[in-house]
Amino acid sequence: QVQLVESGGGLVQAGGSLRLSCAASGSIAGINAMGWYRQTPGKQRELVANIASGGTTKYADSVKGRFTISRDNGKNTVYLQMNSLKPEDTAVYYCKVVRTVLNYWGQGTQVTVSS
Numbered sequence: 358q359v360q361l362v363e364s365g366g367g368l369v370q371a372g373g374s375l376r377l378s379c380a381a382s383g384s385i386a387g388i389n390a391m392g393w394y395r396q397t398p399g400k401q402r403e404l405v406a407n408i409a410s411g412g413t414t415k416y417a418d419s420v421k422g423r424f425t426i427s428r429d430n431g432k433n434t435v436y437l438q439m440n441s442l443k444p445e446d447t448a449v450y451y452c453k454v455v456r457t458v459l460n461y462w463g464q465g466t467q468v469t470v471s472s
Contacts, residue, residue: 359383359461363452366466369442373470377437379452379463390455391428391435395448395468402451406437420446442470 365377381388392407406426407415414426425438435452447470452463 359385359388359454359456361452361454361461361463363450363463363466365437366450366468368469368471371442371444371470371472373442374438374440375442375468376439377450377452377466377468379435379454381433381435381454381461384456385433388433388454388456390453392453393426393435393437394451394453395446396451396465397448405450408435439468442468444470444472446470 359381360383361379361381363379365375367375369375389410390407393405394402395405396402405417405420406424408426408428416424423441428435446468448468449465450468451465454461
């Protein structure tokens, strides 16, 4: 099992920045992709950004140029630096880790961007 602990969410004004962190523990050997998803009420969870074990990244079009995903393999942690935040970025953000063929999800952290 992999346990994920997220932190860094909160309330910020439009144009501001937040940094999310997600630390993995437990059976961490074999972790490959790490990523961030977000969900708003009534909508499906959507990919925000993903980073492979080799460092290749993928971003949703809506966050390109504003968000940056990174990982520290020594700390088993993935980060999401969010700049130029917009009210439409308001959501619960979830960390996801892929280990072998299994997906593990964090508990979610609320990000609220006020206009």
